[in-house]
Amino acid sequence: MTGVLSKFIVSTLPPALITTQGASLPAAALPTSITHQVASTFRPMHSESESLLAQNLGKREIVMALFRAGAIGFITFYIVRWILRFADPTYQQKQKAKTKAKEIMERLGVKNLTLNEHEVMIASHLVDPNHLKISWADIAGLDEQIEQIKKTVIYPVLAHQRIVRVSRLIQPPKGILLYGPPGCGKTLIAKAMAKESKCWFINLDVSVLTDKWYGESQKLTAAVFTLAEKLQPCIIFIDEIDSLLRLRATQDHEVTAMMKAQFMSLWDGLITDPNKTVIVMGATNRPKDMDSAILRRMAAKFHIPIPDLNQRKHILDLTLKQEVVDSDFNLDRLAQITDGFSGSDLKEVARSAAVACLADLQLSRDCLWERQGSSKSNKSIRSVDSGAGDEPSTTSSSGASGKASSSWLSGLWPGRRSSELSSLNNCSSSSLGHDNMAIRPITMRDFEGAVAKAKEAKAHCQAQQFRQHRIELD
Ligand SMILES: Nc1ncnc2c1ncn2[C@@H]1O[C@H](COP(=O)(O)OP(=O)(O)OP(=O)(O)O)[C@@H](O)[C@H]1O
Numbered sequence: 001m002t003g004v005l006s007k008f009i010v011s012t013l014p015p016a017l018i019t020t021q022g023a024s025l026p027a028a029a030l031p032t033s034i035t036h037q038v039a040s041t042f043r044p045m046h047s048e049s050e051s052l053l054a055q056n057l058g059k060r061e062i063v064m065a066l067f068r069a070g071a072i073g074f075i076t077f078y079i080v081r082w083i084l085r086f087a088d089p090t091y092q093q094k095q096k097a098k099t100k101a102k103e104i105m106e107r108l109g110v111k112n113l114t115l116n117e118h119e120v121m122i123a124s125h126l127v128d129p130n131h132l133k134i135s136w137a138d139i140a141g142l143d144e145q146i147e148q149i150k151k152t153v154i155y156p157v158l159a160h161q162r163i164v165r166v167s168r169l170i171q172p173p174k175g176i177l178l179y180g181p182p183g184c185g186k187t188l189i190a191k192a193m194a195k196e197s198k199c200w201f202i203n204l205d206v207s208v209l210t211d212k213w214y215g216e217s218q219k220l221t222a223a224v225f226t227l228a229e230k231l232q233p234c235i236i237f238i239d240e241i242d243s244l245l246r247l248r249a250t251q252d253h254e255v256t257a258m259m260k261a262q263f264m265s266l267w268d269g270l271i272t273d274p275n276k277t278v279i280v281m282g283a284t285n286r287p288k289d290m291d292s293a294i295l296r297r298m299a300a301k302f303h304i305p306i307p308d309l310n311q312r313k314h315i316l317d318l319t320l321k322q323e324v325v326d327s328d329f330n331l332d333r334l335a336q337i338t339d340g341f342s343g344s345d346l347k348e349v350a351r352s353a354a355v356a357c358l359a360d361l362q363l364s365r366d367c368l369w370e371r372q373g374s375s376k377s378n379k380s381i382r383s384v385d386s387g388a389g390d391e392p393s394t395t396s397s398s399g400a401s402g403k404a405s406s407s408w409l410s411g412l413w414p415g416r417r418s419s420e421l422s423s424l425n426n427c428s429s430s431s432l433g434h435d436n437m438a439i440r441p442i443t444m445r446d447f448e449g450a451v452a453k454a455k456e457a458k459a460h461c462q463a464q465q466f467r468q469h470r471i472e473l474d
């Protein structure tokens with residue numbers, strides 16, 4: 001066995017490394033039994049016939065050695081690759097990204113574009129505008145900002161694409177920054193841009209740039225720009241950009257520092273083509289944390305503020321467009337009592353008010369089941385839902401029975417006005433008659449309740465924050 005093994009090892013070694021004395025430097029590292037075998041295999045040869053035989057054997061052995069080396073190399077390559085795949089926790093994620101990228105590019109009609117492995121990873125973050133539901137019409141109260149964005153970014157891009165003789169100065173800015181308090185519509189604007197700008201849109205997830213292998217992060221960063229350049233005109237959007245391009249500090253990790261530096265040089269067009277339309281767009285609510293060199297590159301800055309009275313009215317109007325509100329609903333009053341609320345807070349108020357109706361409906365149904373249960377104890381819930389013949393007197397919204405129901409409902413909600421109770425009663429009756437539930441209109445009272453709840457939560461959070469600061473300061 002050892003003989004066969006040693007012959008095999010020796011046969012794969014280059015002849016220059018083996019001497020007729022038995023062992024040179026590399027062979028000396030082998031066990032004695034093997035070196036002995038080597039010596040016996042390569043004995044000194046004297047006669048011509050012997051040397052001819054040796055020559056023939058040598059050729060054959062060389063071919064065999066090459067074949068064996070090739071086979072070993074091939075098998076080793078696949079084993080190592082399999083082990084690396086097994087050891088790489090991101091392998092599945094990378095494979096998924098590749099499939100997604102192929103799918104998106106096919107859907108978007110990208111053909112004849114050769115992409116390297118890293119560009120494919122980034123391409124999985126391309127946004128398909130047809131899949132987005134947000135358009136400019138879905139943003140309320142930010143007309144001025146939207147108009148400015150269109151003038152500064154979209155029109156110059158279109159001019160660059162369509163007008164043949166165009167001034168060299170008519171160009172979109174290389175960077176755009178949307179900044180302002182949380183929940184005021186920055187990401188919303190980015191979504192509308194992706195849908196309506198007619199540019200390629202890469203929604204860059206910062207985590208995709210981080211890779212555990214040294215040098216991979218830089219390759220991925222470079223791929224962002226090379227892909228954008230190949231596709232151009234292209235917008236690279238980075239939400240919460242401060243997390244990637246925050247103030248550079250000496251204690252930054254080496255890879256992070258290199259990534260930031262590379263990002264800036266690629267952005268400048270030092271390595272990429274400066275004539276291609278590639279725009280970096282960022283959104284942040286912490287502009288102060290951003291590096292001044294990055295802020296310099298983002299020439300167009302748009303402040304997305306907390307909405308004022310008029311803007312709140314627009315946002316509420318848009319949010320409640322599809323909703324059924326009661327006749328007592330007063331938009332002006334709701335806008336007034338929501339001073340200091342962001343767009344996202346206003347949406348939450350509307351949602352909370354709508355859910356309050358649902359809670360009322362559920363309560364009324366439970367009560368009706370109870371009432372019915374007391375008269376017909378063996379009825380199942382299903383029969384209550386659909387049995388029109390089993391309806392209690394409260395299910396009729398008209399005449400004497402309607403009044404009767406309103407009176408028992410007023411017992412449940414003593415503070416409610418009669419209009420609210422009758423609408424609640426109506427909904428109870430309709431829900432009892434059919435499987436599909438109808439919900440009563442949202443009243444001003446629901447909105448006021450939701451606003452009060454939101455204000456209380458805000459005050460609580462602010463108090464917590466204040467206490468936290470106090471602890472830190474103390
Ligand atoms: N101007 C607006 N018009 C309509 N809806 C709005 C508006 N502003 C905010 N909203 C609502 O608030 C939600 C959150 O908005 P968005 O995600 O754009 O906030 P943001 O400014 O990106 O906040 P953050 O800084 O926390 O990321 C939106 O999905 C939308 O429903």
Ligand SMILES: [Mg+2]
Nearest residue numbers: 186187239283
């Ligand atoms: Mg956002």
